[in-house]
Amino acid sequence: MWTYEKKYDVIVVGGGHAGTEAALASARMGCETLLLTMNLDTIAQMSCNPAIGGIAKGHMVREIDALGGEMARNIDASGLQFRMLNRRRGPAVQAPRAQADKKAYQFRMKEVIEHQPHLDVKQGLLEDLVVKNRRIEGVVTKAKTVFAARTVILTTGTFLKGLIHVGDFSYSAGRAGEQAADKASDGLSQLGFELGRLKTGTPPRVNARSIDFSTCEEQPGDADPRPFSYHTACIEQEQLSCHLTTTVQKTHDIIRNNLDRSAMYSGRIQGVGPRYCPSVEDKIVRFPDKEGHQIFLEPEGYHTLEVYLNGLSMSLPEDVQVEVVRSIPGLDRAEIMRPAYAVEYDYVPPTQIHPTLETKPIAGLFFAGQINGTTGYEEAAGQGIMAGINAALTARGDDPIILDRSQAYIGVLIDDLVTKGTEEPYRMFTSLAEYRLLLRQDNADLRLCELGRKIGLLSDEAYNRFCKRKRQIDEEVERLRSTRLTPTDDIQTTLKASHSSPLKRAVTLAELLRRPELSYDTVTQLSPAPETLPEDVCESVEIELKYEGYLDRQEEQVQRFRNLEKKYIPENFNYAAIAALRNEAIEKFTRIRPRSLGQASRIPGISPADIALLMIMLKKRGASV
């Protein structure tokens, strides 16, 4: 054993999407940070689909950006196709999504990390944790080197006892061709963590030369690509198209005839997979009447011909995979470069961590990403930045920060994990957010930039840019509220052209904007802003005014929600002493140890009567409720 000379404030184990955000956040806060990864060449690797964002996920990327994280800037620099999803739906469910040049994404992130002051990055495989008196003191690598630290963040991805399945062939690996971390898993068990098993899968990649794109439907990017980051002026790179094809009856027959050779269906896989990202075997078994399933052909980069077959995740043997792929129109001569596989891995059911992402059993030890049962790069990065922030604050002796459900999707994500746990890979959806109208992608900066600045993650430049945008929004909202239009012939003509009824009396621009048929552009034609405003400012102004009534209602709901969140429960509160409490409630409260009555009320199976009782008992015991 050799102990490295430097004692770190924060060690981040794992260089994926959670680990990179965690390490950058901690180092940018001035903490001496080590990023320990088993392979420097796979930093920020996209193990599955070559894309960032999507509905609810894109929201989180914008939040990470507003807090001062890297993911948004990284995809802006390395994306090869950008789309704003749900453009024809409401403002709260629109979200950015981009296809990435996988290698460019990795290289840029590695470079950012290498340049980051206070951050060391080293290659090494985690073998064990150093723990004394239930407090973390460092980590040990496979080469028996000890790195000492005040706090440690584990972001182990699919590597804890990773087991890959291709049909009836299984082998130990965290990703295809990469060794798993088996010992670390046992170490966590010995420390008292309960472990669970999850499964995920990835589809085949084929060579673009072997695809007949003429039979597929082209899916181009947006003509006006919008960046993820508030700090990216515009997207300049050339955009590539994706293509769309579908499975046919023959595909389904092949799969059905070979189900006994699928690792999923032959019982080889124990772990629970994500329902929203099912294998193609699952789709065909569960929805036998569906004539075809969409397959998206997604390019993996500017300098590679690998194409990702999105929708064709499976655990069938390679010979069947070839048959399946070639049964699909456009892919009849396809050459598979990497076969599809399923991977099983250990996770730590997340009711064992605090909302700060610090573990309950071991002080100073934090978890982020798939180890907490989530799936998705964005979910991982969102936890990563919060774990980095809180590990740094803890190392400095400061109070940790918790985002609540009304502030950010990241808050919803973490609260769900620690309050409800998860038994399948957890993915974010907008329907999981109670205050969805407030958690929009356009206003992530308005929600979180001040916090990012306070923490010390937002540079002067970034903060000034935010302040300018905020000022422009506020001034324009105020202008629309206070500017009154008296009916003139010009105005009535413009209104008529927009199928809007004529003015009967003087109205404010804000009142006009509330008419469903009128847009910000039309209204400001009648009375232009004194300066030309950026598109994103106009968008935020339009939403703020058009949906004002609904936004106000959500704000009221948030006030009520915060009242219960502020009713703290003492950490050592003895639930078993409440005779009236049902055993089920005692057991759940004792296990989760909710911080507040609000969190307690969200535990599954807890009834309003349990909460009423808890509230009365807290009052009785003179707690500050």
Add this chain to the structure above:
Amino acid sequence: MSDNDTIAAIATAPGEGAIGIIRLSGPDAISIGERLFRGKTPLRNLPSRQLSFGHLYIQGRDFDKVLVSVMRAPNSFTGDDTVEFNCHGGPFLLRRIVEAVFQEGGRPASPGEFTRRAFLNGKIDLSQAEAVSDMITAKSDLSLQSAFFQLRGGFHRRFVKMAESIRQAAMLLEANLDFSEDVEIDVEMIKPPLSQALKHIEDLILSYERGKIIREGAVVTLAGQPNVGKSSLLNRLLEEDRAIVTDIPGTTRDTIEEQIDLNGIAVTLVDTAGIRDTDDPVEREGTRRSQQFIDRAAIVLYIVDGSLPPHSQDLDNISGYDRAFLVLNKSDLGIYAGWQSVQPCYPQIILSAKTGDGITTLRARLRETLLGKSDLPDEIVTKERHVLALQQASAGLSQALKSLESGNPGEIIALDLRVALDALAAIIGETTPDDVLDRIFQTFCIGK
């Protein structure tokens, strides 16, 4: 208010009765009871939930022969140790015994406090607690039936079913937002189930008025000129209802209130002083009070002497009511033909208070008007809390339907559906699992 001491109260309704029950509940219930009770076996040794005979002693004097039952925690209604003395009825006797209990250390229970403890001790949930309090305050048979209905959970099931159809609509809406790349949904298809749920909720809100009448009873005011037979009609209605007949005190110059059981509805009959202009200050006061009763009456019986031609004052008065019956009294003397042309917007009833002719019809029509036509209240909202929640649910649903019409975005519609669902959940009194995603995954093939 402490929840740890021993409370006591007379548990039976006030008034004369064959038996009165004194209930003690709390940690000292048995020891306090012990100090008053003498039987073959001391209270502390009696088996739970069994009636035993003994004597109550107050200040050393044998005061009453009683049956006593001991229910030990947690197997009692309140969940605390409970002692119940079944005493001989009579307000004075019961008062004396409960005071003795207070002297021995019991505290007078506040209204509803036994139920509160049962709730605190986890013996009943919120909606059951309300149903129990309804049962205690139930004024008549029909009200009891409605209270039982709620306890049995039929009420509960109806709300669960309604919430279910809204949740199904919310699911389709959400699938269209979160999975717009995977599924295609025609949002129009959620309109019919939402409209249907809205109709159901509006019916329930209407039933509240009816439910309130069942629970709290209704006021029926007898109005009319002097000497048309108001007092005799009142007497006649009371005579029909033999169980509650009492003497009528006072003078017809003042108002008289009496309760009758109108086939299950507790009806307070108010005989007002004759309405007429007068200089007599006493009579004027009587008239003023009459007007107040008429103002808060559910139904006014405007009584005239049907054997005489209409008085011009009558015709004025009759047109001033909207929920009333025109009662043509003294049918035994023959009805003056001119009354046929007096047709107010409410029923005209011909009867004789003297012979009782037509009284049955009057009772039936009164009940029908108070409750609406359907016979049994199989769906009645009785709690204000419930009707408030239903009003919220109704507002949410109507707004959602309006938004669907005007093409508002899905997340806005979802917000209004959430309001409706939360309001229903508040009535159901349990957290219903938020299973929108589960439903989506079961219904649609999601995911690339």
